[in-house]
Amino acid sequence: MNTKDLAYFDRLIKLKNFSQVAAEFGVTQPTITTAIKRLEADFGAKLVLRDRVHNDLTVTASGQQLTIHAAAILRKLDLAHQEITHLTQQRTVLGLPPIIENHYFPRVAAHLQERGMLENIETLEGGSVQLRNALRDGQVDLALLGSTEPLSYKTLVAEEFDRQPFNIFVSAAHPLAKRKRIYFSELRREKFVLFNNSFIHDTAFNQLARRNHFRPDVVFRARDTHIIMNLVAENVGVTYLTGLVDQHRNDVVRLELLDDEQPEFISSIAYRSSHVLTPAQEQVLAVLRGTLED
Amino acid sequence: MNTKDLAYFDRLIKLKNFSQVAAEFGVTQPTITTAIKRLEADFGAKLVLRDRVHNDLTVTASGQQLTIHAAAILRKLDLAHQEITHLTQQRTVLGLPPIIENHYFPRVAAHLQERGMLENIETLEGGSVQLRNALRDGQVDLALLGSTEPLSYKTLVAEEFDRQPFNIFVSAAHPLAKRKRIYFSELRREKFVLFNNSFIHDTAFNQLARRNHFRPDVVFRARDTHIIMNLVAENVGVTYLTGLVDQHRNDVVRLELLDDEQPEFISSIAYRSSHVLTPAQEQVLAVLRGTLED
DNA sequence: TAGTCGTTATAAAAATAATTTATAATGGGT
DNA sequence: ACCCATTATAAATTATTTTTATAACGACTA
Structure with a gap:
């Protein structure tokens, strides 16, 4: 069985249009028709119902089943290509x-x-x-x-x-700056400057907020620690980061969290x-x- | 790409002999040679090193990589076939x-x-x-x-x-038969008749034995509860089974286990x-x- | 050391399979 | 009634795979 047919099928399920699939692959429309027929013969089951009346295409249960596996197979094949390319380089x-x-x-x-x-x-x-x-x-x-x-x-x-704990960083000018340790719940009234939510800091932060039963006021999100630290230094807000970030600045103070069962990095x-x-x-x-x- | 080539490759890695693979698939030997060449061209890497001197075949790193993925792909394809067959029936x-x-x-x-x-x-x-x-x-x-x-x-x-606890079953003639509850450690000197070890009873039993720091004396294993119960009734040994098994016999007595943190079924x-x-x-x-x- | 065996490779021919071209068929919309 | 956007079909073409036949290679052996 040719994996090309699976690729055609995979796109057909998404586009629901034979001609468009053909165009995408740079082949003619009958190619797709025959490819699907080949698959249907191979698996001994109708995969799609062509409803030309409503210009629509329904996927049968067998078709859905194949969709799942076809996607996985194509992904694996692609992975094999990439890995072998990396291997030879x-x-x-x-x-x-x-x-x-x-x-x-x-x-x-x-x-x-x-x-x-x-x-x-x-x-x-x-x-x-x-x-x-x-x-x-x-x-x-x-x-x-x-x-x-x-x-x-x-x-x-x-x-x-x-493994590193998460810490709170505040401006040296912040009233909390003289503290060494703090409970997260004490930050209920603070404004936060946080990492962009594609980072796990966000997961950890949300966990901690949920456990403390409040919804922190997040005023800004950035994807760069230096920007965050600069904002903290300017007292725009406080932040929640691991101790791993650059600590060699004297306008920002690091506070340890005293909470039990804190998330760790x-x-x-x-x-x-x-x-x-x-x-x-x-x-x-x-x-x-x-x-x-x- | 044809999945047949992956199948040829998969067998070649196992058999390490082009002619044998050809025979298995009922094709001629050059078919395998060209199939492997096709794959090598497709992936842009040598997959096997043919060492005809030592009548041996070495799999390259790329080949190993492909072996892993090829097996997974063929398995998925087979699964798709089976599932769709079941679906249509x-x-x-x-x-x-x-x-x-x-x-x-x-x-x-x-x-x-x-x-x-x-x-x-x-x-x-x-x-x-x-x-x-x-x-x-x-x-x-x-x-x-x-x-x-x-x-x-x-x-x-x-x-x-x-969820059901596991119990101990002993013959009505057994000295422990008058007890209702027992600690596993009290069974240190007993002989056991157990389920065949393809069952999870075995996993549970081993856990319990390990926690109690002794190696129970297993005298027989069967794959049928009735056989086990008959042996227990005859006092060949005691057994460890869930309470789910047939309890409507008066020659066998069920004892609950008192251990903390027992495995459950x-x-x-x-x-x-x-x-x-x-x-x-x-x-x-x-x-x-x-x-x-x- | 020539002959045979068990290998894999190669090239041309044959067989098979996939794709295109051209056209039909279907039904909806204008 | 005609056009449009569909998918299907059949024949011709093109591409791919397999076979046939044979070469090449080295090990083993008489």
Whole structure:
């Protein structure tokens, strides 16, 4: 059976129009008609009902079933292509969320540099959720990921290497600046400047807010810690970040949270369990482990 | 790309011999040679190294990578075939572990009978582990499964409908027969007759034994509760089973276990999350829920 | 050391399969 | 009644896969 037919079918289910599918693939319309007929013969079942009256196309139960599997098969095939391409090239694509990149990557990069391995590494930045998808889809070979729960996905191997509490940062000019420790509930009246919600900080923050039964006033969201820190310094609001962010500034003060059962920022090295690592990738992995897991 | 090529490749990796693969598929040897070449061209990488000197075939990293995905793709394709075949037929294959079959199925069957649905149901018996695989592989559409932990597999939907403690059964002639409750540790000197280890009873039993720091003396294993009960009645040993088994005999006595944190026998209705149920299967599911979950 | 065996590779021919071209069929809208 | 946007069908064409026949390679053996 030809996977091209599955691709045609997959698009047909979405577009519900034979001619459009044909146009998308740059083939003629009868090609699609015959491809679907081939599949129907192969599976011994009608997959779609062509209702030319209402210009509509209904997917049968068998068709729905095949849709699910066809999508999975095409995804796997695509993954195989990408992975093998990466394997034959020297390159390793490393996914890094910005906080981890700022805090841990300089040390890793130094070690990679020593071994002359840095130039074969390409980094991809993004939130942990986005990177997890990129990892799954083969765009990334190895990633450092942040999470609030230990990562456990059947498709991923994750090795935890650090846990950090979240902290509150306030302007040095803020009344709370003289405190060292604080309960989250004391922040009920504060304005917050937070990370963009594609980051797990948001998950952690929401958990904590829910447990404390209030809805914090979030006045701004940014995707960069420096912007957040600048806003905090200007007393636009307070923020909730891991202690990993740059603390070497004297206009911002870090406060520890006293709450029980706080979410933690868990950092892990992750890669696909189905992925065969190249020797180069194994070496990168070894450097990551050596640098981060000691 | 033709999935036939993946099938050829998959077998080649196992057999490591082009001619044998050709023979298995009933094609000639050059067919395999060209199929592998096609794949190598398609993925832009050598997949196997033909070492005719040592009559050996080495799989490259790319080849290993493809092996993993090819197997998954072929499995999915096979699953799609099986599921669609079941969909187009009226039949529902229901997996039942023997204990659940004995205890719950009569009630379910009565309800199915009332609705004239019983004749379209085929049952497959087996241990919970075996049935979980059959479910995954598409040989079974719906299953009732026993487990000691709540079932959570990404590929399965599981709905728990009952929990039962495990009990100890002893012969009416046994010194312990006058007791109502007992600690597992008191059974240190007993001989055990147990279920075959493809059943989860074994998992539960081992847990309990480990927690009590002793290695029980298992004198016999059977795959049928009646045989076990007969052996217990004859005082060959005592057994460890759920209270679900037939208790209407006066030559065997049931004792409750007093241990904290005992394993429980969790019964669930399960089906593949990727499976589109036929109306008939939905009806069977509704009857199962109606009968078991009230 | 020539002959045979068990391998995989190659090239041309044959067989099979997929796609296009051209056209039909269907029903809705104008 | 005619046009438009559909999908289906059949024949012709093109592409792909498989077979046939044979080569090449090295190990083993008489």
